[in-house]
Amino acid sequence: MKLVKQWNSWLSGLMQPPLYLLVLRLTTILLLLHGIDHWLWTMLPEKLLAAAMLLYSPLVRQRWIWLAMSLCLVFNNLWHWSNLVNHEYLYTYWVLVCTLAIWSSTPKQVLRWNARWLIGLCFLFATLWKFLGGEYLDGSFLHLTFLLDSRLAMGAVLFGGLDLTTLADNRQLFETMQASAAVMDPQQLATTPRMAVVSLVLSYWTILIEGLVAASFLLTVPRWLYQKRDWLLFIFVTTTYAVIPVLGFGALLMVMGLIQTKSSFIARLYLGLLILMPLWMPLPQAIFWLIQKIFFSA
Amino acid sequence: MILKYSLLKFLKTGAIPLLLTTVALRQIVLVHTVGLSPWHGGGFGMFASIDRDERRVVTTQLIDCSHTHDFVLSQILTDSPDVLSAHAYTHISTFPTQSQLRRTGRRLLSTDAQNPIAELHSQNQDKNCDSKLALQPWRLSYDGRVITYEPLTDRVEVQP
Numbered sequence: 173m174k175l176v177k178q179w180n181s182w183l184s185g186l187m188q189p190p191l192y193l194l195v196l197r198l199t200t201i202l203l204l205l206h207g208i209d210h211w212l213w214t215m216l217p218e219k220l221l222a223a224a225m226l227l228y229s230p231l232v233r234q235r236w237i238w239l240a241m242s243l244c245l246v247f248n249n250l251w252h253w254s255n256l257v258n259h260e261y262l263y264t265y266w267v268l269v270c271t272l273a274i275w276s277s278t279p280k281q282v283l284r285w286n287a288r289w290l291i292g293l294c295f296l297f298a299t300l301w302k303f304l305g306g307e308y309l310d311g312s313f314l315h316l317t318f319l320l321d322s323r324l325a326m327g328a329v330l331f332g333g334l335d336l337t338t339l340a341d342n343r344q345l346f347e348t349m350q351a352s353a354a355v356m357d358p359q360q361l362a363t364t365p366r367m368a369v370v371s372l373v374l375s376y377w378t379i380l381i382e383g384l385v386a387a388s389f390l391l392t393v394p395r396w397l398y399q400k401r402d403w404l405l406f407i408f409v410t411t412t413y414a415v416i417p418v419l420g421f422g423a424l425l426m427v428m429g430l431i432q433t434k435s436s437f438i439a440r441l442y443l444g445l446l447i448l449m450p451l452w453m454p455l456p457q458a459i460f461w462l463i464q465k466i467f468f469s470a
Numbered sequence: 471m472i473l474k475y476s477l478l479k480f481l482k483t484g485a486i487p488l489l490l491t492t493v494a495l496r497q498i499v500l501v502h503t504v505g506l507s508p509w510h511g512g513g514f515g516m517f518a519s520i521d522r523d524e525r526r527v528v529t530t531q532l533i534d535c536s537h538t539h540d541f542v543l544s545q546i547l548t549d550s551p552d553v554l555s556a557h558a559y560t561h562i563s564t565f566p567t568q569s570q571l572r573r574t575g576r577r578l579l580s581t582d583a584q585n586p587i588a589e590l591h592s593q594n595q596d597k598n599c600d601s602k603l604a605l606q607p608w609r610l611s612y613d614g615r616v617i618t619y620e621p622l623t624d625r626v627e628v629q630p
Contacts, residue, residue, distance in 0.1 A: 254510050254565045255557075261493065261512035269486050282482045289487040297494045297514035304498065305508060305519040307612075316520050316612040346525075346617060353527050353542045355608045355619035368614055416517075 183440045183447075191439070192273065192280040195431045196232050198446070199270055200225045202427065203241070206263060206420045214251060218244040238271040258294065259421035265290055266424060280431070287428035291405065292389030299383045308379060311372030318371060319361050320346055326460040327415050331374075332367030336464065381408050402438045405429055409445070410452075417453045500565075505607060505622040507564045521609040523564040527619060528571075529608065530578065532587055533627075534594045534601035541587055543605075546578070550585040553578060566607035568626055575603045575628030591630075602629045 187194060204222035207215055221241050225231045245264040249256060269286040273279040307313035318328040319342045328334045342361045349359050385408050388401035405425065413422045426446035433439050445452075490512075497513025500506040507523040508515030530541045547554050554562075554577060562570050578587045587603060594601040606625035611618050 253512070254506070254561055256512070257510065258512070258514045258516045261490075265486050265490050268489070272482055272486070276482055278482075285483050286486050290490060293487055293490050293494075294514050298516075298518065300498075301508060301513065301515040301518035305515070305521075307520055308518060310614070312612050312614055313518065313520055315614060316610075316617070317517075349617070350525065350527055351542070351544065353529050353540070353544075355527055355529055358616045358618040360616050361612075363615075 179444070180440060183443050184436075186443065187436070187439060190280065191431065192283055193232065195283055195427060196270055196274070197226075197229070198427045198430075199266065200232060202420070202423055203263070203267070206423075207260065212248070212252065214248050218248070233274070235271075235274050238267070238274045242267050242271045258298075259418070259424060262290065262294060262421070262424055266428065283431045285432075287432040288389050291425065291428055291432070292386055295382050295386035295408075296390060299379060299386050302375075302379045302382070308375045311368065311375045314375050314378075315363070315368055315371035316361075318367055319363055323416055326457055328367065329464075330460070331370040333364050334362075334367060336468075338362045378412075381411070402429060402433050402435075402442075406441065406445070413453050414456045417457065419449060419453060422453065423449055504565070504567050505609075510564050520612055523560065525610040526563045526566075526622070527608045528563060528566065528574075529604075529606050529625075530575075530587065531604045532590055532601055533604060534590075535597075535599040539590060546585050546587065553585045563607065566622060568623070571605045571607070571626040572628050575605050575626065576630060579603055579628065579630045600629065602627050604628075 200222050204219060204226065218241060221237060221244065225237060231237050242264075245267050249261065249264045266287075269283060269290070272286075273282040276282050302308040305313065318324050318332055319334075319339065322339075322343065325336060325339055328339055329336065345359050345361065348354075349357065381404065384397070385401070385404045388397045388404050392398050409422055409425060413419075423446055426442050426449070430439050430442035430446070433442065493512040494514060497506065497508075497511035497515065500511060501508050501513065501515065507521055507526070508519040509522045528543050530543045530546075532539045532541065544559070547556065547559050554574065558574075562574055578585060579591050580588060591601050591603070604625045604627050607622040608619040609622050611620045
């Protein structure tokens with residue numbers, strides 16, 4: 173209990189006004205760290221700017237630095253547009269928002285308004301895509317992802333009753349098919365009826381939670397849904413990223429969530445989840461692989 | 471004054487959400503017209519479609535006077551990295567427009583590019599046989615049991 177109190181008071185200390193400065197600093201940390209797993213030399217200027225802002229904190233308040241950062245991210249976005257994934261676009265939008273905020277006389281309001289809209293819109297398009305593709309409605313997308321994506325091996329074993337050898341065989345089958353460009357030879361993957369059912373259920377769960385996050389952030393009516401928006405986002409982040417850890421996206425959602433809420437308790441939750449993300453996000457996977465290693469490696 | 475105020479208000483509240491929406495709508499159009507991978511392009515289509523660019527295949531066939539020779543493009547790029555960079559191949563797989571495929575085909579047929587396709591094409595020319603290269607992008611598909619490939623767009627035939 174004492175530990176929780178100390179944790180809360182430490183978080184409250186971090187959130188001393190002006191809150192927007194904390195958000196700008198957190199954004200700078202994310203900018204420094206994001207994308208280092210797929211390094212491109214065109215990212216160097218933005219990393220140098222982010223490092224400078226962290227090492228010399230008054231720079232975070234400098235308007236021209238944020239403008240330069242925006243230009244770097246927009247340039248990278250235009251140059252690599254077809255290679256970048258969703259959250260890399262979201263980083264660019266968010267840095268543009270930070271730039272507008274720092275140039276405005278009401279930075280907190282600018283950040284708050286845009287954070288809510290950006291979260292709502294990205295979940296709206298994510299939900300829309302689940303319907304457009306059609307592979308979510310019949311569960312086939314998640315079914316195949318469980319069978320081929322090693323990041324979802326934990327889910328395939330725990331929910332689908334598959335074993336790691338079968339999953340490795342499936343991946344090998346697909347990799348051979350792709351490497352030989354054998355487009356005219358269909359291949360049968362090993363699966364279980366349970367995996368198909370679980371995939372379908374999880375597909376509809378994903379559509380439901382993403383749709384609810386979108387509606388609650390974009391609409392102010394019904395009021396009860398709007399007021400529960402932060403909890404819906406927490407449910408999405410914890411249930412999704414514990415299975416598929418996407419640190420960059422999760423962290424940015426927490427930073428945007430932090431500034432758009434008016435409740436200091438919920439803001440502390442956002443900040444706490446963000447700070448502990450490197451621990452809780454990979455934890456379920458780590459436990460799973462440890463159990464596999466200890467009990468099933470023989 | 472009113473115009474300046476409205477513009478400032480739009481910049482602070484509407485510009486970035488509008489930018490996100492415009493880019494996302496553009497991505498949806500490109501996916502459904504020219505075969506852009508739903509995973510890329512800023513439309514938030516990740517984890518919504520099997521059609522991920524890493525799982526795509528671009529088939530290459532050299533058609534000469536009497537035979538059709540199949541080549542595995544990814545293998546050629548591994549063996550002869552000078553022909554096409556990994557970045558360029560990823561771009562072609564992700565966004566396989568007709569013009570991108572034509573450009574790649576011409577590069578593969580070019581005599582200054584050392585690769586098996588260019589060599590065979592050169593041999594055919596020596597025999598007075600004009601060969602052409604056909605490229606076609608394919609996407610992965612799954613019906614709950616079997617994985618198969620489906621053509622993304624019509625095949626493109628290229629001559630130097």
